[in-house]
Amino acid sequence: xxxxxxxxxxxxxxxxxxxxxxxxxxxxxxxxxxxxxxxxxxxxxxxxxxxxxxxxxxxxxxxxxxxxxxxxxxxxxxxxxxxxxxxxxxxxxxxxxxxxxxxxxxxxxxxxxxxxxxxxxxxxxxxxxxxxxxxxxxxxxxxxxxxxxxxxxxxxxxxxxxxxxxxxxxxxxxxxxxxxxxxxxxxxxxxxxxxxxxxxxxxxxxxxxxxxxxxxxxxxxxxxxxxxxxxxxxxxxxxxxxxxxxxxxxxxxxxxxxxxxxxxxxxxxxxxxxxxxxxxxxxxxxxxxxxxxxxxxxxxxxxxxxxxxxxxxxxxxxxxxxxxxxxxxxxxxxxxxxxxxxxxxxxxxxxxxxxxxxxxxxxxxxxxxxxxxxxxxxxxxxxxxxxxxxxxxxxxxxxxxxxxxxxxxxxxxxxxxxxxxxxxxxxxxxxxxxxxxxxxxxxxxxxxxxxxxxxxxxxxxxxxxxxxxxxxxxxxxxxxxxxxxxxxxxxxxxxxxxxxxxxxxxxxxxxxxxxxxxxxxxxxxxxxxxxxxxxxxxxxxxxxxxxxxxxxxxxxxxxxxxxxxxxxxxxxxxxxxxxxxxxxxxxxxxxxxxxxxxxxxxxxxxxxxxxxxxxxxxxxxxxxxxxxxxxxxxxxxxxxxxxxxxxxxxxxxxxxxxxxxxxxxxxxxxxxxxxxxxxxxxxxxxxxxxxxxxxxxxxxxxxxxxxxxxxx
Numbered sequence: 001x002x003x004x005x006x007x008x009x010x011x012x013x014x015x016x017x018x019x020x021x022x023x024x025x026x027x028x029x030x031x032x033x034x035x036x037x038x039x040x041x042x043x044x045x046x047x048x049x050x051x052x053x054x055x056x057x058x059x060x061x062x063x064x065x066x067x068x069x070x071x072x073x074x075x076x077x078x079x080x081x082x083x084x085x086x087x088x089x090x091x092x093x094x095x096x097x098x099x100x101x102x103x104x105x106x107x108x109x110x111x112x113x114x115x116x117x118x119x120x121x122x123x124x125x126x127x128x129x130x131x132x133x134x135x136x137x138x139x140x141x142x143x144x145x146x147x148x149x150x151x152x153x154x155x156x157x158x159x160x161x162x163x164x165x166x167x168x169x170x171x172x173x174x175x176x177x178x179x180x181x182x183x184x185x186x187x188x189x190x191x192x193x194x195x196x197x198x199x200x201x202x203x204x205x206x207x208x209x210x211x212x213x214x215x216x217x218x219x220x221x222x223x224x225x226x227x228x229x230x231x232x233x234x235x236x237x238x239x240x241x242x243x244x245x246x247x248x249x250x251x252x253x254x255x256x257x258x259x260x261x262x263x264x265x266x267x268x269x270x271x272x273x274x275x276x277x278x279x280x281x282x283x284x285x286x287x288x289x290x291x292x293x294x295x296x297x298x299x300x301x302x303x304x305x306x307x308x309x310x311x312x313x314x315x316x317x318x319x320x321x322x323x324x325x326x327x328x329x330x331x332x333x334x335x336x337x338x339x340x341x342x343x344x345x346x347x348x349x350x351x352x353x354x355x356x357x358x359x360x361x362x363x364x365x366x367x368x369x370x371x372x373x374x375x376x377x378x379x380x381x382x383x384x385x386x387x388x389x390x391x392x393x394x395x396x397x398x399x400x401x402x403x404x405x406x407x408x409x410x411x412x413x414x415x416x417x418x419x420x421x422x423x424x425x426x427x428x429x430x431x432x433x434x435x436x437x438x439x440x441x442x443x444x445x446x447x448x449x450x451x452x453x454x455x456x457x458x459x460x461x462x463x464x465x466x467x468x469x470x471x472x473x474x475x476x477x478x479x480x481x482x483x484x485x486x487x488x489x490x491x492x493x494x495x496x497x498x499x500x501x502x503x504x505x506x507x508x509x510x511x512x513x514x515x516x517x518x519x520x521x522x523x524x525x526x527x528x529x530x531x532x533x534x535x536x537x538x539x540x541x542x543x544x545x546x547x548x549x550x551x552x553x554x555x556x557x558x559x560x561x562x563x564x565x566x567x568x569x570x571x572x573x574x575x576x577x578x579x580x581x582x583x584x585x586x587x588x589x590x591x592x593x594x595x596x597x598x599x600x601x602x603x604x605x606x607x608x609x610x611x612x613x614x615x616x617x618x619x620x621x622x623x624x625x626x627x628x629x630x631x632x633x634x635x636x637x638x639x640x641x642x643x644x645x646x647x648x649x650x651x652x653x654x655x656x657x658x659x660x661x662x663x664x665x666x667x668x669x670x671x672x673x674x675x676x677x678x679x680x681x682x683x684x685x686x687x688x689x690x691x692x693x694x695x696x697x698x699x700x701x702x703x704x705x706x707x708x709x710x711x712x
Contacts, residue, residue, distance in 0.1 A: 009035055012056030015090065022091040028055075029083060038404060047079040062086055069169045099127040114175040121146055140168040147171055153179070180553060204524075216243040240582065241575055249567035297384060299374065300353045308372025310384055317352075317363040318373040324348050326365040334364060343367055379484075391437075393507045394589045395549075398532060398542050400514040406472030408445030411465075416452060421523060423454055425459045428524055431462070436506050440519055440526035451520040453664040464520040470537040478541040483607055484564065486558045487616050490697045493556075493567040494613040495574035496604040499581070500548075502593035504562035505539055508532040510544060539633055550588045554580055565606055574600065615696040616649045626688060631681065635671040638662060645688060651695065658687045 010031040015021045032054055041047055052060050053088045066089060068082045103124050108117045121143045151157045156178045160171055208364060217230040230244045298307040306323050318335060326346025334342040345365045352359055352374075359381035378384070418606065431437045451463045501507065510518070510532055518529040518536070531541050540561050547559050556577040558565040566581055568574025578599075584591065598604045603612040610617040625644060632638040642659060649655045661680035665671075 004377070010054055012054070012058075014056065014058055022087060025087060025090050044077045044079040048082055051079065051083070059086065062089060096127070096129045099124075103128050103146060106146060107150040109408045114147075114151075114156075114172065114179050117150065117174055118147060144168040144171045151175065218244060231416065241579055265323070297354070297374065299378075299382075302350050306372055308374050310374050310379055312376060312379060314373055314375035315377075317375040317378050318342070318366045318370065319348070319350065319362060319363045320368045320370060320372055321345055321365055322368045323367060323372070324363070330364065343370075352378055352382070354384060357382050392509050392531075392589065393546065394587075395508065395546055397509040397511040398514075398546070399511045400517050400538060401474040401534060402469075402517055403474055410445065410447035410466040411449050411468065411521070413523060414449045414451065416523065420452055420460070424450070424462070424522060425524055427452075427460050427462050428522065428527065432527070436529045436531050437529050440528050444516050444528070445525065446517050446518045446519055447526065448520050450520050464518070464533060466533075466535045467536070469517060473537050475538040476541045476545065478545045480540065480544055481558065481560060483609065486560065486607075487611070488698045489558060490567060490611065491699045492569045493597055493611075493697070494602065495568050495571055496598070496601050496606075496611055497566040497574065497578050498598040498606055499564040499585075500593045500596035500603045501562035501564075501567065502591045503536055504531040505543055507590060508543060547590070550584055550590065551581060554584065557581055560607060563606065565604075565611075570601070612694075615694045617694040618648050622648060624690070627685060631678065632672075633673055635666055638666050638671075642666065645684070648688070652688055658684050
């Protein structure tokens with residue numbers, strides 16, 4: 001039996017009887033059948049032998065135990081008989097009565113979406129063994145009925161019950177639409193801040209007609225966004241809309257060990273203004289007992305080894321009395337995150353070290369039965385924690401699909417100047433620390449060379465030459481909008497914002513199976529990307545699809561890869577749309593580069609053009625490049641000038657007449673730089689500068705007749 005070496009062979013199947021072995025085996029069998037198809041193995045006997053070879057010893061023992069014959073009848077299929085027997089062996093007997101009872105108890109969970117709930121219903125309905133006799137099957141009908149019964153939101157349930165002939169597809173579509181509209185509308189309703197146990201400050205009770213202190217302006221006013229004075233204001237700290245800088249969420253920090261002076265001595269300004277935010281789920285207890293989400297580290301405290309919790313939310317360090325004795329009393333009272341007072345025996349000045357780093361700080365001494373806690377003062381000085389500053393968008397890891405027939409190519413690393421090597425090593429280290437790339441220690445069939453380039457600000461960008469890999473990639477073919485399609489939606493727009501994603505591709509997680517394709521070689525060794533890399537031919541389409549899915553259904557928004565355009569016919573409409581877009585991006589964990597964002601502008605630069613309330617105009621840099629272009633000395637220089645003029649051709653009436661003489665000269669052999677060329681060149685530059693016009697946006701709803709101008 002000759003098996004072609006193509007595709008990826010499935011790994012050995014090891015039954016895990018603690019899980020659903022039948023389902024796992026079905027998935028593995030599909031993978032094995034695909035591999036056999038790729039290898040062009042069609043003979044049943046050969047498929048049986050290859051199956052046993054791939055499946056491993058565990059499955060071979062099962063087959064021998066089942067005593068399955070090698071040949072089944074004269075025309076039997078020994079491979080199918082064997083796989084059916086193995087699947088039947090793994091599939092347990094089902095109590096349909098019990099499974100149907102469990103199915104009827106399914107309810108939509110707290111944060112579960114309608115789509116996820118329907119997926120859970122589909123997974124559970126298989127064991128119920130409902131009959132299927134109609135076009136709209138009984139199985140789909142059972143899922144539809146349980147979807148309606150188990151929905152968390154009563155309003156969505158009422159909408160579905162209004163329909164008399166409702167199919168499963170219609171029910172899911174209607175429920176998802178209602179869920180999305182409810183989520184969007186809730187963005188404009190004021191949500192009171194949660195009541196936290198560790199909030200120390202107290203406020204006077206308000207009258208019944210008023211709400212509590214508003215989280216957006218910090219004042220007391222009637223509940224509702226329309227009554228908030230910060231509703232249309234821009235924060236001077238984070239530049240987001242809808243709140244004042246005094247209550248900006250980015251400025252606030254969590255107070256875990258909050259100091260309260262009992263004798264009225266007062267606190268420092270930063271402690272007095274310390275506020276409690278919603279990030280309270282990762283705060284640790286100071287008492288003894290089981291801790292959750294704990295990060296422990298053993299440090300040296302005054303020469304003694306001491307193991308404690310690292311708590312980035314704690315403003316104080318707590319050391320137990322068996323490690324260090326209190327040297328002086330303290331009038332400060334500490335409270336835990338739940339408001340419980342923390343018993344202290346006093347304070348002490350200690351020296352804490354980790355490796356070759358050490359620091360001196362004043363810690364609070366607590367009884368021995370409590371937990372040692374290293375706070376912000378120790379963590380920052382000893383650099384005990386490093387936080388990656390690259391977001392990962394909440395999306396399923398994307399795949400890079402490579403043609404299985406393609407031959408892998410491993411290229412050697414390129415030789416770089418010695419003056420660049422130090423900068424390359426620093427950039428590789430930075431990307432590795434941020435979780436963008438990882439070191440490769442095993443053999444890999446695809447290797448591409450590293451190509452460092454300089455950014456406009458002078459810093460180094462690590463690019464990879466993926467040209468050989470791109471020839472084998474099967475692209476998604478997700479359509480990117482053209483500038484004409486974007487500007488056709490801008491009729492009546494007066495206010496614009498442009499949002500730019502920070503290292504956009506590097507925020508998209510890459511599937512584990514696709515990472516080996518991105519391996520690149522450098523003088524530091526082999527590395528591969530854990531995020532979507534630049535240079536992959538399918539990357540722009542993939543990123544466009546991800547961002548389009550995040551912003552699906554939002555009005556006044558156009559997306560071109562990592563450039564997001566938000567527009568509105570008025571300031572209020574624009575701000576409302578912008579707030580919704582920012583909330584969607586924040587929920588998806590997509591980070592923006594605020595230095596490149598243009599917010600609430602009457603004109604913005606977008607895709608190399610200027611967008612204004614009156615229409616679209618050319619980029620002044622392009623026009624300046626034409627005016628500053630030197631006299632052509634070769635046909636290449638002349639064609640470069642004609643290419644730039646053609647790029648601005650839609651803004652220049654009668655461009656073909658203006659450049660007619662130059663185009664004729666460009667075709668002459670040999671090229672001669674004479675007086676005729678100089679006169680034609682100067683005339684063209686002057687004509688382009690004076691003839692440049694701004695174009696109005698296309699107005700399909702207007703009764704004004706549309707004129708078609710052809711410049712051929």
